[in-house]
Amino acid sequence: MDFIKIILHDTSFNFALEIIFRCIIMFILIIIFLRFSGKRGVRQLSLFELAIILSLGSAAGDPMFNDDIPIVQALIVFAVIILLYRFTTYLIMKSDTFETMLEGRPMYIVKEGLLIVEDIKQEKYSYDEFFAELRQNKIEHLGQVKSALLETDGCLSVIPYAKDNIKWGLPIFPDHYQKAKRFDSKTYYSCMLCGQTQFISSLNAQCPRCKCERWAESAFYCESNSIQPSD
Ligand SMILES: [Zn+2]
Numbered sequence: 001m002d003f004i005k006i007i008l009h010d011t012s013f014n015f016a017l018e019i020i021f022r023c024i025i026m027f028i029l030i031i032i033f034l035r036f037s038g039k040r041g042v043r044q045l046s047l048f049e050l051a052i053i054l055s056l057g058s059a060a061g062d063p064m065f066n067d068d069i070p071i072v073q074a075l076i077v078f079a080v081i082i083l084l085y086r087f088t089t090y091l092i093m094k095s096d097t098f099e100t101m102l103e104g105r106p107m108y109i110v111k112e113g114l115l116i117v118e119d120i121k122q123e124k125y126s127y128d129e130f131f132a133e134l135r136q137n138k139i140e141h142l143g144q145v146k147s148a149l150l151e152t153d154g155c156l157s158v159i160p161y162a163k164d165n166i167k168w169g170l171p172i173f174p175d176h177y178q179k180a181k182r183f184d185s186k187t188y189y190s191c192m193l194c195g196q197t198q199f200i201s202s203l204n205a206q207c208p209r210c211k212c213e214r215w216a217e218s219a220f221y222c223e224s225n226s227i228q229p230s231d
Contacts, residue, residue: 056078
């Protein structure tokens with residue numbers, strides 16, 4: 001075993017400088033690419049933190065199985081990434097604009113029982129994914145939801161209505177989130193795209209909010225708080 005080769009190999013001062021430069025470029029690229037992917041971070045991790053972990057992981061990975069990559073180069077990568085991390089955290093603390101640029105801002109998905117369609121599209125957040133999360137929060141239909149926000153760490157915050165304020169709303173369980181088959185002028189229907197809930201003139205009526213023409217029968221009763229539908 002040649003210890004000099006393991007630690008240093010042929011690392012020149014120039015190549016060390018090149019590594020610093022490559023790190024900065026790659027670090028910026030990772031953040032930009034993640035930010036542009038439109039996806040939120042892994043649970044509890046902001047994109048920025050994920051970028052740190054990916055960079056560290058990748059720098060840690062290469063010297064493990066490449067016999068011509070000395071450990072000192074990975075150490076330089078680590079040092080640069082940690083310094084960038086410290087510096088970026090400092091900037092985030094100092095500037096709200098910078099923080100929003102880097103981590104995004106919390107986004108309303110539901111307001112007053114209605115879906116904010118533009119924001120959902122912008123976040124590339126699928127209805128399936130979103131409904132699943134609401135169901136995990138013991139929500140059965142959107143009439144129960146005062147507001148739901150997608151946080152910057154990818155978590156969903158749900159603020160339900162108090163029992164007495166629950167309204168008719170779009171059902172989110174697969175059995176009920178379905179195009180209505182029977183029409184009744186005294187039944188509430190909910191737009192399947194935006195959650196708009198109202199009486200409609202026919203099953204092909206256009207939603208006044210989003211112009212969609214798909215209606216599901218609205219839900220009111222929910223098991224979790226045992227409210228009976230009222231007439
Ligand atoms: Zn609609």
